[in-house]
Amino acid sequence: MREETVKKRTEPSAIKADDSAKVRTLSEGLHPRRDALRAALPASFPVMTGYVFLGITLGIYATSQGFSPWYPTLMALTIYGGSLEFVTVSMLLAPFAPLVSLSMAFMIQARHLFYGLAMLDKFKGTGWKKFFLIFWMSDETFAVTFSADIPDKVDRGWFYFFVSLLDYLYWAVGVTAGGLAGSLITIKAQGLDFVMTAMFVVIFLDQWLKEKRHYTAYIGLLSAAVCRLVFSADSFMIPTMVLILVFLTALRKPLEKKGGFIE
Amino acid sequence: MTISEQIITIGCCVAGTMLSRFLPFLLISSRRPTPKFIIYLGKALPSAIFGMLVIYCLKNVTFTSGTFGIPELASIAVTVLIHLWRRNMMLSMAAGTACYMVLVNLVF
Incomplete structure (x- = not known):
């Protein structure tokens, strides 16, 4: 934001961010797309292995639960x-509950809100x-x-575009494969569905290791566990999410004062 | 679930995701500072949500009868230990899942 105000002071007001990007493209690179792709490819490589392997896991998991391979691919391309997407597979196996699906999707993906906030200025003039760029936002794409x-x-715009596109393709290819x-190969053995549990345990643990204090982690675990005891397996998620938001709102002052739950 | 219910369910997941991706660009002007409460939630939510999702994965486990959740808890322990040891996501997932499959197919 500070950068923005500095720019405004130094640049003549007639030139907008949009125009200056075009001018730069014309004067400095004859092949803006090729140059951007050349820079984006190596930048996206670290994402490739992770996406392809996790994608393969999702594809196998979904088909092992009895879905045709169209399902994981469709989810990879749309969600x-x-x-x-792992959670969506288990939603498809549970009774129909669109409101639960919508609110869980929003809560699980809520971190995108913050990626968006961080990229507001960077995506200007693209x-x-x-x-x-917004549709293809993901944890890894944001990090890169x-x-x-x-x-x-x-x-800049083409660079972001190709990094995002490549990551999206890695995921789609992995899931489809x-x-x-x-x-x-029909996997007869029971228990492959545990891969989703293992994945969330790992993500949760990574998060845990980053924090000095674990209050918010406890809030999540306890809210869900208590709600599961009170409600049925198919109806405890909405109360859980409400409870988490209530706790985080009510305990905001002490939590912020103690800090340490992230970085 | 019927086919149309499946499509609606996937559609709800798409809608929830897109809402989270597009909302900042639709609502918040980059000139105005982001509300402090939103910034706070951004830091406080992830751990809570992933904790919730771990419990969500265990929603159908009965801890009072049958296998008493032993295969699940043992495999979670294996996942955690392998992850603390190597910090490799795919390896930890594979080890935990393999442990679980062995336990439910061969032991319990």
């Missing part, structure tokens, strides 16, 4: 959110690409684009 050191001659593999 495009790793952990939620034109039609902005829609895709937010911290990327983009060379001066590379167009897993779905096809899972539908060809």
Whole structure:
């Protein structure tokens, strides 16, 4: 934000961010798309293995639960959110509850709100690409684009676009490969569904190791456990999410004072 | 679930996701500072949500009869230990899942 105000002071007001991006593209790179793709490819490589392997896992998991490989692929292309897609598979196996699905999806993906806030300024002036930059946002894509050191001659919008697109494709390819593999080899053994539990345990543990204090982690665990005791397996999620929000709101002052629940 | 119920369920997940992705760009002007409460939730929510999701995964486990949740708890312990040892997500997931499959297929 500070950068923005500085820019406004130094630049003539007639030139908008949009125009200056175009001017730079014309004067400094004859192939803005090719240059951006060349810079985006190596930047996206660290994401590739993770996405392909987790994608394969999701594909196999979904087909092992009796779904045709179309399901995981369709979810990969439309939802495009790793952990939620695992949860979606289990939603499809539970009784129909659209309100639960919607609110769980929003709560699980709520972290995107903060990625969006962080990228508000960076996505300015990217034109039609902005829609895709927002649609293709993910934990990993955010990590790469937010911290990327983009060379001066590379167009920022196209760089973001290709990193986001490549990550999206890695995921789609992994999920589809897993779905096809899972539908060809029928896995008879029970217990493959534990892979989702293991995944959330790992994500939770990574989060845990980053914090000095674990109050909010306890709030999540306890709210869910208590609600599960009171309500049925199919109806405890909405009360859980309400309870978490109530706790976090009511305990905001002491929690902020003690701090340490992140970084 | 019928096919149309499945489509609606997936659609709800798409809608919830897109809402979280597009909302900041639709609502918040970058000139105005982000509300402090939103920033606080951004820091406080993730641990709570992932804790909730761990319990969500165990929602159908009965701890009072049958296997008493021993395969689940043992496999979670294996996942945690392997993860503390190597910090490799795929390895920890594979080890925990393999442990669980062995326990439910061969032991219990």
